[in-house]
Amino acid sequence: MSSHAHGHGAPGVATPPEERFLAHHFADMESQLQTSKLGLWLFLGSEVLFFGGLFVAYGVYRANHHALFQYAHHFLDWRMGALNTVVLVGSSVSAAWSVRCAQLGQRRGLRLSLLLTLLLAGMFLVVKYFEYSHKLHNGIAWGAACKPSAEILASLPPSLQALPVPKDLGTFFSIYYLMTGLHGIHVVVGMGLYVWLIARAGRGDFAPGYYVPVDAVALYWHLVDMIWIFLFPLLYLI
Amino acid sequence: MIEHTPSSAASPEHGTHVMPPSVLLGTAAALMALTVITVASSRVDLGEWNVVVALAIASTKAALVALFFMHLKYENRFQLVVLVSAALFAALFVAFVMFDTIQYQPDIRAAETQAVPRGS
Numbered sequence: 001m002s003s004h005a006h007g008h009g010a011p012g013v014a015t016p017p018e019e020r021f022l023a024h025h026f027a028d029m030e031s032q033l034q035t036s037k038l039g040l041w042l043f044l045g046s047e048v049l050f051f052g053g054l055f056v057a058y059g060v061y062r063a064n065h066h067a068l069f070q071y072a073h074h075f076l077d078w079r080m081g082a083l084n085t086v087v088l089v090g091s092s093v094s095a096a097w098s099v100r101c102a103q104l105g106q107r108r109g110l111r112l113s114l115l116l117t118l119l120l121a122g123m124f125l126v127v128k129y130f131e132y133s134h135k136l137h138n139g140i141a142w143g144a145a146c147k148p149s150a151e152i153l154a155s156l157p158p159s160l161q162a163l164p165v166p167k168d169l170g171t172f173f174s175i176y177y178l179m180t181g182l183h184g185i186h187v188v189v190g191m192g193l194y195v196w197l198i199a200r201a202g203r204g205d206f207a208p209g210y211y212v213p214v215d216a217v218a219l220y221w222h223l224v225d226m227i228w229i230f231l232f233p234l235l236y237l238i
Numbered sequence: 239m240i241e242h243t244p245s246s247a248a249s250p251e252h253g254t255h256v257m258p259p260s261v262l263l264g265t266a267a268a269l270m271a272l273t274v275i276t277v278a279s280s281r282v283d284l285g286e287w288n289v290v291v292a293l294a295i296a297s298t299k300a301a302l303v304a305l306f307f308m309h310l311k312y313e314n315r316f317q318l319v320v321l322v323s324a325a326l327f328a329a330l331f332v333a334f335v336m337f338d339t340i341q342y343q344p345d346i347r348a349a350e351t352q353a354v355p356r357g358s
Contacts, residue, residue, distance in 0.1 A: 033254075034314070041317045045324030052328035059332050060339045078277065085273050093266040096257060096307045103256045222307045229299045232273075233292035237280035 018209025029209055036212045037219075044223050051227055054179050058234060061175060065168065072172035073238040074156050075140055075148070077131065081236035084127050085228065091120035092225040095218040098197075102211035110214070111201050117221065118194040121187055128184055135173075142177045146170030179231055186224045193217045255312035265306040272299050 018029050026032040062069050094117040101109035135141075138152035146169050153161060197217055200206065206214055276295045280288060305311040310318050 037313070037317060038320075041320040045320045048321070048324040048328050049331075052331050055328065056332050056335050059336050063336060063339055064343050078280075082273065082277055086270065089266060089269045089273070092269075092303065092307050093262055096262050097259075099309075100257050100259075100262070103254055219308055222303050225307075226300045226303050229303070230293075230296045233276050233280065233296055234289075237277065237292060238288070 016209065017205055017207040021205070021210045021212075033212055033215075036216060040216045040219055044219065047223055051179075051182070054175070054182065055230070058175050058179065061171060065171065068166050068168060068172055069238055071160060071163065071166055072169055072176075073236065074160055075135065075152065075173075076176070076236045078236045080127055080131050081232045084124050085232050087120050087124045087127065088225045088228050091117050091124070092222055094120060095221045099211065099215050099218045102206045102214040103208055105208045107201070107204065110206060111198065114194055114198045114201055114214075118191055118198065121191045121194065121221075124187055125184065125191075128180070128187075140173055141170070142174040143170045146173050176235055179235065183224065183227055183231060186227070190217070190221050190224055193220070255309055257306065257309060261306055265302050268302055269299055272302075 022029055023032060026035065094113050098110055098113035098117060101107075101113055135152075138149040139147040140152065141147075148165060148169065153165065194217065197214060200213065272295050276292055279291050279295070282288075284291060304321060310321065
């Protein structure tokens with residue numbers, strides 16, 4: 001949807017956003033809002049199915065290699081996963097708050113909540129970076145490249161240290177990196193969208209009559225949170 | 239920066255639902271509590287039921303996010319139909335592949351361990 005000014009009167013800050021951002025193929029802001037929402041929900045439905053394929057891969061490998069999954073999840077630090085769960089829930093509250101601020105025309109609250117959402121998203125990736133780098137540094141890679149170092153094996157519970165390292169350990173981590181990686185890409189995209197929203201909010205583009213982008217990005221962000229809600233227990237807790 | 243008049247702030251477009259702070263914070267508190275419960279439940283050995291409990295808690299959390307953060311509770315029902323049907327088809331996908339793999343994997347294992355010649 002074009003965000004350029006057109007039609008109704010002279011473009012500029014003085015024109016209310018609900019006039020500047022009404023696309024010419026919509027009768028009014030209400031039909032524009034409802035159409036955008038439906039389009040976005042269809043996109044979110046396709047995202048659920050997109051991740052569905054990876055959940056199938058997880059389910060099949062877990063059902064057939066139960067002992068491997070039990071063993072492998074000890075390489076993941078549940079505290080890091082729990083911290084990121086809290087961070088993402090916090091960012092979701094902040095995203096929902098930004099929609100509320102936009103609906104009420106609270107400019108300052110909108111800018112602050114958008115910024116907070118971006119910061120928490122960044123924090124999620126920082127935690128993820130520490131997790132990934134710790135694993136890769138210790139040879140916990142995907143597929144056949146997964147060769148755990150003596151150091152990380154020594155950090156496992158004593159009962160597991162007695163067991164031989166499963167030869168297909170990398171299979172679990174292929175699934176782990178694919179699922180968390182695809183989720184991480186969604187977080188990066190979300191951060192880009194929040195930078196864009198912050199720039200537009202700073203320009204004063206949003207008002208109670210026009211907040212479609214704030215709402216749409218927040219809905220996307222909540223879906224990213226929702227996927228993590230499933231990834232956390234399935235990968236870290238088992 | 240031109241701040242708009244409070245009159246436009248007081249009356250958001252009709253058809254929109256502004257979430258009260260109490261609902262947003264209440265939902266967040268419920269999500270945090272469920273995160274603690276899911277971690278605690280994973281410490282108790284329930285065998286195969288651990289994953290069922292974990293998925294039940296995760297589904298509850300996802301429902302809370304959808305209903306309140308994504309304000310589905312207050313939206314046009316069609317939006318709910320889109321999300322629920324996508325989730326149902328994803329569940330159907332997982333369930334049918336699981337039936338299939340559980341059905342055939344023991345045969346594959348048996349064939350592998352006995353090294354049955356092909357075609358027999």
